[in-house]
Amino acid sequence: xxxxxxxxxxxxxxxMPTPPxxxxxxxxxxxxxxxxxxxxxxxxxxxxxxxVGMSYEHCRKVIFEELPIASERFTLAVCRALGLNPGEMWxxxxxxxxxxxxxxxxxxDRDATLQxxxxxxxxxxxxxxxxxxxHVALRMMEGLAALNxxx
Numbered sequence: 809x810x811x812x813x814x815x816x817x818x819x820x821x822x823x824m825p826t827p828p829x830x831x832x833x834x835x836x837x838x839x840x841x842x843x844x845x846x847x848x849x850x851x852x853x854x855x856x857x858x859x860v861g862m863s864y865e866h867c868r869k870v871i872f873e874e875l876p877i878a879s880e881r882f883t884l885a886v887c888r889a890l891g892l893n894p895g896e897m898w899x900x901x902x903x904x905x906x907x908x909x910x911x912x913x914x915x916x917d918r919d920a921t922l923q924x925x926x927x928x929x930x931x932x933x934x935x936x937x938x939x940x941x942x943h944v945a946l947r948m949m950e951g952l953a954a955l956n957x958x959x
Contacts, residue, residue, distance in 0.1 A: 830873050832900040837871055839890040846891030860885035877905050880939075895931040 839845045840856060857864040862882060869875045887894040
């Protein structure tokens with residue numbers, strides 16, 4: 809989606825991407841604009857790409873929600889570069905991924921329909937695990953959910 813932007817001084821019209829609706833993308837953009845971020849100044853998209861070690865285009869797609877979800881590597885790098893909380897960013901991603909996955913089944917106010925619990929124990933444990941441990945934990949949770957569906 810794009811907005812039409814008209815520069816009054818030059819009378820030129822251009823298309824601008826619409827502001828992100830994703831809390832994940834919005835948090836990144838907000839912190840890029842915050843002079844009190846981990847870099848101590850506002851940073852551009854180009855600078856962010858250099859700081860996280862990924863292409864400008866990849867960063868742009870994440871920030872403007874053209875990619876469905878960012879990788880864990882990207883998220884951790886962005887959190888380090890901007891001083892964001894990895895657990896909070898993970899929570900945003902999980903919630904947004906869940907919403908996208910079940911969007912066709914959910915009606916009404918999306919934000920009010922599905923909320924993750926405020927309990928942050930899972931987030932703390934998740935970030936303390938290795939990648940292999942996370943895979944095992946997810947398989948265990950999927951198994952429990954499958955058992956509950958059969959009841």
